[in-house]
Amino acid sequence: MSSNIENKPVIGISCGDINGIGIELIIKTLGDNRILDICTPIIFANNKVINFYRKSVPDININFTSIKELNRINHKQVNLYSCWEEEVSIMPGTLSDIGGNYAVKSLTIAAQALKDGKIDGLVTAPIHKKNTHSEKFNFTGHTPYLKNLFGVKDVVMFMVAENIKVALLTEHVAVKDIAVHVTKENIFSKLQIINNSLKKDFGITKPKIAVLGLNPHAGDEGLIGKEDEEIIKPAVKEAKQKDIFCFGPYPADAFFARGQYEKFDGVLAMYHDQGLIPFKSLAIGEGVNYTAGLSGVRTSPDHGVAFDIAGKGKADEASFREAIFKCVDIINSRKEFAEQYKNPLKKISAGMLARAVDQRITDIPE
The missing domain is CATH 3.40.718.10 (Isopropylmalate Dehydrogenase)
Structure with missing residues (x-):
């Protein structure tokens, strides 16, 4: 640097x-x-x-x-x-x-x-x-x-604002081609990047991540498409086993309409408009597009x-002004994150905070 x-x-x-x-x-x-x-x-x-x-x-x-x-x-x-x-x-x-x-x-x-x-x-x-x-x-x-x-290998298009952060599984992909990209490997890769970014770039010790479904009603247990049951749900389960604190898949309409996004530090949407329409409608302050996963x-x-x-x-x-502010904030957050691994006292403090967060979170639905 x-x-x-x-x-x-x-x-x-x-x-x-x-x-x-x-x-x-x-x-x-x-x-x-x-x-x-x-x-x-x-x-x-x-x-x-x-x-x-x-x-x-x-x-x-x-x-x-x-x-x-x-x-x-x-x-x-x-x-x-x-x-x-x-x-x-x-x-x-x-x-x-x-x-x-x-x-x-x-x-x-x-x-x-x-x-x-x-x-x-x-x-x-x-x-x-x-x-x-x-x-x-x-x-x-x-x-x-x-x-x-x-x-x-992979990056994440991450839309961030004061009250909501929405990441995309697919970006500028035609709607007819979206389902091809909804794979366990792609979902897990994005969740890893989101999890690491929330920690390193935004200073969140124990991030909580919501995953949205692909189909209406998150597939209604397989009645409206098989992707939610056969791909997204297993991907979320695998991510949990790798210590990523994630939940879903959630039906996208109810998730945003009922304010469930407020319980999470980040949201993974399956496609562009599924994530960006609610983001631009609900974001407090000016939204910024951040590329997570780069050095x-x-x-x-x-x-x-x-x-x-x-x-x-x-x-x-x-x-645009907010994009500059956010760029500076993330640079500073990365410095603080790196510093906590040099200072043993900061490590202990971060660990205590993580345990406190774990104890406080008891009401998030599967």
Whole structure:
């Protein structure tokens, strides 16, 4: 991990689609100098792109230092690492190959810096799958790309907010193909990552995880599909035997409607809309997308490129700002987690807390 004399984490920021709202979000967020109290930001883009979008938010004053090397960071200002020098045609609100190409260029350079330990965390502005997916960038989004770059077997798309954390078994998969990915191996892998992340990244000593069913009513004991009885339930049982404190499968509708999610530290949903619709409806505060399972920390806002308002100064930066805050929080939580294994007194304290949690939890249904 990188370090500096002020002991602030260095946070890289990819610009996203240059025709979307990403640059505007960056300007609005980093225009508040108080962000420098908690981190040192580095924008991976180009000064001409930043200056172009400054015109759409004239009331925001953002100052930055241009750098050419990541070991020459100014910790008292926002930094801009230039990823390209050539002139680029910027057309806000337009889905174009140019927008996708430079989004990928910013992302790949920033992500490599994260992997190499030159930055401590990465916050990614939104990209569009239509103009980023190609033979050169053969990925359906940030999450599978980062999984491949870091060379890990599995990762989890984890949507986190103040009151709810929802992970996905499948991400951007067509509905007709979801059931193919619902396997014991995949469920157990995700549960392992979620369990470890809740401990290491969020400081929860004994995480409680709920697993949702695939079919309506969680299959009604096999009457509405066999996956819940034959795959999900055995996977949950196996995870319990491996000391993962998990329960389910739960019927998704009643689980959220009756507030059962409030009893758990994390929820594993089987597919995208099953998890994201309730998350975006119930989340208190601004939701953040976090990629769990990487050695590096990556977060992003929970929305897309919003071409309809790009370049108009209307974008709400709240989720983007929260993504930076969450990135810093997770970095600090990982440091604390590592420290507790160096300090025997902290180990004892954590163990006592875990036992206290075990004694307190008696009313969670199987």
